[in-house]
Amino acid sequence: EPSLYTVKAILILDNDGDRLFAKLMLMAVLNCLFDSLSQMLRKNVEKRALLENMEGLFLAVDEIVDGGVILESDPQQVVHRVALRGEDVPLTEQTVSQVLQSAKEQIKWSLLR
Numbered sequence: 001e002p003s004l005y006t007v008k009a010i011l012i013l014d015n016d017g018d019r020l021f022a023k024l025m026l027m028a029v030l031n032c033l034f035d036s037l038s039q040m041l042r043k044n045v046e047k048r049a050l051l052e053n054m055e056g057l058f059l060a061v062d063e064i065v066d067g068g069v070i071l072e073s074d075p076q077q078v079v080h081r082v083a084l085r086g087e088d089v090p091l092t093e094q095t096v097s098q099v100l101q102s103a104k105e106q107i108k109w110s111l112l113r
Helices: 018-040 047-052 054-064 075-087 096-112
Strands: none
Touching (some): 018 054, 018 075, 054 075
């Protein structure tokens, strides 16, 4: 089964330094994403866990970058914001899977009463 590898270092020397800066920023974003996912998935950052928690992955990416602009680079803040967004989302902003899961929970609890 394939596994994920973390980026430890990217170093490309350039005359004006722009490419090096861009690579360092990319590395910071990727490290933030990996650390956030590692916390969210309890250090189980593997293909199956990611597929089962794809919504959390998308939320983490959304919290880190928006339109190419880096919004957050602290994994603790990303995890906190993802947890807040996952709690009480209005019905109009929920994904189909969230709506189905919510309906399943409501049916289950109504049958158990």
